[in-house]
Amino acid sequence: MNKTYWQENLRLVGICLAVWFMVSFGFGLLLVDVLNEVTIGGFQLGFWFAQQGSMYVFLPIIFFYAWRVTRLEKKYGVDETDKADASASRDE
Template sequence: MTNKKGYWRANLRLVFGCMVVWFIVSFGFGIILVEPLNNIRIGGYKLGFWFAQQGSIYVFVALIFFYAWRIGKLDREYGVAE
């Protein structure tokens, strides 16, 4: 028995969660909070600068694969897989 409505709601929750992370690492850490974060250093990197030029991109990659993995599980749970 497939439950398309429940699947869609679960998908929206997952997408929303991922979008929050997407926003925080780029717009949050990379732009809005860049000045306070620049007071923290990892090696030669100021942390805000690192998020803007390196960290956000790594998180984006991880986020897409995380989404693909979780939504694949939901596909099977709700019986809507291909």
């Protein structure tokens, strides 16, 4: 198995999950009272993250991950498009 591909993938997953945690549990729950001191439009910022913002960030996290991991696959030659080489790449 290709160790480096897997390690880079895990690093990418870790970064994405850190952002995921920050916007929901961080901004929406743990820091909500601090952020509520700030208002944007008619929203208190912490409340906005809990009921709107966290979801707006979850979406790009998934698409960002999908895009970057596809690049990783190409870099290490493990992407699905060259199905013919699938068995070869598995033996690396």
